[in-house]
Amino acid sequence: MAKSSVIRMWITEKKSREITPEMSESMTDFLSIAAKYGCLGSTFAEDDERVIVYTRWFDEMVLEQFRSSNVYQIQEGKIIQSFAAAGFEIPDDILFNSTGKILSSSEFATFSNQKDIQGSTKINPITAVALGYVPLVIFLMFIASMGSSNFAGYYLFIYSGMGLVILFPIYTIYLALLTWHLHKNGALTPIVSTVHILSFIIPLLYLLMFVTFSGSVA
CATH class of the missing domain: 3.30.70.100 (Alpha-Beta Plaits)
Structure with missing residues (x-):
């Protein structure tokens, strides 16, 4: 019915x-x-x-x-x-x-x-970029590994991790302020909340993997 x-x-x-x-x-x-x-x-x-x-x-x-x-x-x-x-x-x-x-x-x-x-719920562009950062890096690492350089993927991992060391704390502060602003104005929908959580957890896991990585190019 x-x-x-x-x-x-x-x-x-x-x-x-x-x-x-x-x-x-x-x-x-x-x-x-x-x-x-x-x-x-x-x-x-x-x-x-x-x-x-x-x-x-x-x-x-x-x-x-x-x-x-x-x-x-x-x-x-x-x-x-x-x-x-x-x-x-x-x-x-x-x-x-x-x-x-x-x-x-x-x-x-x-x-x-x-x-x-x-589908009418809008996602903040910066949050969308943060959510897609790690998947994009992994995709580029895969493409780079198919090239002539054996270490292209390794270097991409190192540089992307170093960039995340700088960007992640800034994004964390931005995300906290954005989430509070949306909550205060009653615009923090379940979909937006889920995207915010994922955009924080996924880069965090990647960052932890980077800082605990003990490999070398040699």
Whole structure:
């Protein structure tokens, strides 16, 4: 049985209170991050009596994965804080909060599958370079070993290892700062976290192999 897309609705009583720039900013940030987790469309609206937010998702499992994430908790906290600062009383002012199955809709474009949703996550270029450094060196060592020089691969190993001795500490600091920045802004998705971990572990293992290497060219 095919999974059904779902809509998540959140309606809050407005009374005489106004939407502040801080409320708009926190909600916009939340909806932007939701898109990275599979949200297919969203709306933040108001009328004279209510604040209305709804999002559409590939299926309920995708929605619940986002709602159970640390990113969701962080962004939800920012929204509640901005609403409270504007005089709203959360959760007392919430009129309606529910998830519904979409029976028919042509309003939004849809992803064909979950793989397309996950593919929307962007990876930092420097992190991608760090992740590909060791595989590239190994590939070049293999190519060099097929040449006329018997020691080309050995020299490539030595020089790449020496370069990593200098670059790896710098990258470690950069990666820590980048990871903290993404976490602070609620943009550290599971895919990005995995790439960050691999981009650290793979060069580290290569560096350990280099510093413990006791061979020689002779």
